[in-house]
Amino acid sequence: MGNDDNPPGAAGGPDDETLALAHALFDAAREGNSELLGSHLAAGAPANLTNAAGDSLLMLAAYHGHPDTVRLILQHGGDPNAANDRGQTPLAGAVFKGYADVARELLDAGADADAGTPSARVAAQMFARADILALFG
Numbered sequence: 001m002g003n004d005d006n007p008p009g010a011a012g013g014p015d016d017e018t019l020a021l022a023h024a025l026f027d028a029a030r031e032g033n034s035e036l037l038g039s040h041l042a043a044g045a046p047a048n049l050t051n052a053a054g055d056s057l058l059m060l061a062a063y064h065g066h067p068d069t070v071r072l073i074l075q076h077g078g079d080p081n082a083a084n085d086r087g088q089t090p091l092a093g094a095v096f097k098g099y100a101d102v103a104r105e106l107l108d109a110g111a112d113a114d115a116g117t118p119s120a121r122v123a124a125q126m127f128a129r130a131d132i133l134a135l136f137g
Helices: 016-031 034-042 058-064 066-073 090-097 102-108 120-126 130-136
Strands: none
Touching: 016 034, 016 066, 034 066, 058 066, 058 090, 058 102, 066 102, 090 102, 090 120, 102 120, 102 130, 120 130
């Protein structure tokens, strides 16, 4: 028998088309391309999709400063407290980069300022982000 018995991805990994779509979704999150990302999330793409480093779509959108994309992912079930493989949360990423508008979106969705390593609160203190610290109450 030939390889027809084993369709692409049958050996345990995703096929090339699935990998290309995942890369496109991660790029969309990084770039703040809410239109592309929203169409795929509405069609059933997982809002908590992660890359090889454990960075979620939400982490990438937050770290790159896209509040509208962050809100979109949250509306589709993105976890505001999901940490990557280094223990960093989307809120800590937004704090590190100084994106108060993104931090506000995450906090409104229930992000925990004390989750992760370092936590968003600790990061805000380390980087003297008084505007974001004030959001934590």
